[in-house]
Each structure stands twice: as C-alpha cells, then as structure tokens.
Amino acid sequence: QVQLQQSGAELARPGASVKMSCKASGFTFTTYTMHWVKQRPGQGLDWIGYINPSSGFINYNQKFKDKATLTADKSSSTAYMQLSSLTSEDSAVYYCTRRINPDAMDYWGQGTSVTVSS
Amino acid sequence: DVVMTQTPLSLPVSLGDQASISCRSSQSLVHSNGNTYLHWYLQKPGQSPKLLIYKISKRFSGVPDRFSGSGSGTDFTLKINRVEAEDLGVYFCSQSTHVPPTFGGGTKLEIK
Numbered sequence: 001q002v003q004l005q006q007s008g009a010e011l012a013r014p015g016a017s018v019k020m021s022c023k024a025s026g027f028t029f030t031t032y033t034m035h036w037v038k039q040r041p042g043q044g045l046d047w048i049g050y051i052n053p054s055s056g057f058i059n060y061n062q063k064f065k066d067k068a069t070l071t072a073d074k075s076s077s078t079a080y081m082q083l084s085s086l087t088s089e090d091s092a093v094y095y096c097t098r099r100i101n102p103d104a105m106d107y108w109g110q111g112t113s114v115t116v117s118s
Numbered sequence: 119d120v121v122m123t124q125t126p127l128s129l130p131v132s133l134g135d136q137a138s139i140s141c142r143s144s145q146s147l148v149h150s151n152g153n154t155y156l157h158w159y160l161q162k163p164g165q166s167p168k169l170l171i172y173k174i175s176k177r178f179s180g181v182p183d184r185f186s187g188s189g190s191g192t193d194f195t196l197k198i199n200r201v202e203a204e205d206l207g208v209y210f211c212s213q214s215t216h217v218p219p220t221f222g223g224g225t226k227l228e229i230k
Contacts, residue, residue, distance in 0.1 A: 035219075045167070045210060045221040061218045095166055102149060102214045104157040104172040111166050 002026040004096050004109035011115050012086050019082040020112045022096030029077035030054040032098040035105055036070065036081050040092045050099070051079060086116045120144050120213055124222035130230040137198040139225045141211035146191050148215070155214040158187055158196045161224075162207040170209075171196065201227070 007021040022034065035050040049060035053072040060068065067090070069082040079096055094112050097105040121144040131137050147154045156174050159167040169178045171187040174194060184199045198205055206229065211222040 044223045045212075047219045047221075059217070099214070102153075102155050104155070104169055104178075104212070104214060105219070106169050106172070106178065108166040108168070 002098075002107045004098065004107055006094075006096060006109040006112045009113040009115070011117065014087055014116055014118055016086050016116075017082055017084045018086065018114055019080055020094060020114075022079040022081075022109050024077040024079070024098070027098070029072075030074060031100070033101055034070075034072060034079040035097045035099055036068065036079075037095045037097060037105075037108075038064075038092045039095065039111075043092075048081070048094075050101075053077075053079065083114065086114075088116050090114060091116045119218055120147075120216045120220050122211055122213060122220050122222035124209075124211055124225050126225060127223070128226045128228065130228055131201050132230050133201055133203060135201050137201050137205075137227055139196045139209050139211075139227075141189075141194045141196070141222050143192045143194075143213055145216070147213050148191065153215075154190065156187075156189065156194050157212045157214065158185075159210045159212060159221075160205070160207050161210065165207075167210060198227075203229075 003025045005023045010018045012018050030053050033050045033052045036048040038046040048064045051058045051070040051072050071080045095108050097108040099105045123142045125140045147156050158171040161167040175187040186197045208224040208226050
C-alpha cells in the first residue's frame with residue numbers, strides 16, 4: 001500500500017535550519033512528483049513546491065523560494081525539504097504528498113511539526 | 119494565484135442530514151487539456167488531509183458513494199448524503215489547474 005513516512009517533530013531556534021524527510025513506499029517513486037505543503041495551526045494549506053525525482057526538476061512557489069530547498073534520493077525513495085533562516089512564521093506542520101501533474105495530490109504523509117522558539 | 123473561496127466556514131449538521139459545501143475560484147479551472155482539476159479533501163483532527171473527490175466528481179479509492187461532487191468553470195459543490203460521525207472534520211477544496219496549486223480556507227463540518 002502507498003505510504004509516505006515523514007520524519008519526527010523538530011524544535012529549532014530562530015535563524016537555524018531544519019531538514020525533514022519523506023520516505024515513500026508501495027509505489028514507483030520516480031513515477032510521481034513529490035510535493036510539500038505547509039499548514040499553520042488552525043490555518044489552511046499552502047503549497048511550497050515540488051521535485052520530480054526522475055528528472056531532478058524543481059518548482060517552487062515564489063513565496064517559499066528563499067525558504068525551502070527540495071531534494072530527492074532515488075536510491076532510497078526519499079524526498080527531503082530543508083527550511084532555512086527559521087522564524088516563528090515557519091512554525092507549522094509540513095506535509096509531503098505525491099502527485100502526477102496536474103492531477104490531485106492523492107496520498108499525504110502524516111506531517112512533520114516544526115516549532116521555532118528561542 | 120487562484121483564490122479558492124469556500125462557504126460556509128462552519129456547517130453544523132445532525133447525523134443523517136445532507137450537507138452541502140460550496141467552493142468558488144477566482145478564475146476558470148478548465149485546463150488547456152479540457153479537464154477541470156478541482157478536488158476535495160477531508161482533514162480529521164490530528165490527521166493529514168485525505169483525498170475524497172478529484173476532477174470535480176470522481177470519488178477516490180475507498181470513498182463512500184455518500185460523497186458527490188459537481189460544478190463547472192468557477193463554481194463547485196461537495197454534497198454529503200446521510201452524514202455519519204466519521205465525516206466530521208474540515209473539508210478543503212483545491213485546484214491544480216493553475217500553478218501554484220491552491221486551497222480553500224476550509225469548512226468545518228460539526229455536530230449541531
């Protein structure tokens with residue numbers, strides 16, 4: 001069965017960076033694009049960007065182009081997202097999800113909570 | 119960016135009732151390939167969003183036929199017949215026709 005297993009919660013200081021992972025199983029990793037979505041507490045959903053693990057192509061939402069860095073490792077079927085220069089605005093749950101563009105994001109990981117606090 | 123506007127914000131229902139949620143986009147969601155990429159998700163408390171309906175009216179794998187989607191262009195509706203306790207949570211509409219993909223603000227389905 002399709003699974004996207006995300007890494008655990010992160011607590012980080014302002015100005016620091018965090019890197020989270022999303023391990024895919026149950027499907028061919030290189031057939032899909034891997035997307036990341038941000039959700040602040042009690043808020044809606046904000047698309048960060050995606051990576052095509054097959055080609056390496058990356059597309060960022062302009063809002064996050066200086067914040068997020070997406071990578072992927074085909075050998076381990078794992079997608080990664082690094083968030084840099086953290087502020088309190090980055091405290092949120094981050095989801096990875098898969099998609100065959102332009103169709104729906106069909107399966108989602110369980111989310112990685114990031115808390116930025118001094 | 120395409121703005122997705124959902125109404126109502128909150129929808130109190132009794133179990134067994136029908137529920138209806140509206141979603142309006144700031145521009146047409148008809149793709150150049152002729153498809154309309156409007157989708158619906160349900161997020162239960164403490165969980166990730168789950169896909170219910172894709173491309174306006176197609177039910178995702180395992181989704182009960184109590185859920186139905188309709189609409190075209192910029193106006194779309196999700197209907198839930200005979201609401202059950204497991205249906206409670208926040209519903210989001212989303213478009214992936216245009217880049218970036220965007221989501222509605224959510225409608226909370228709760229017990230009256």
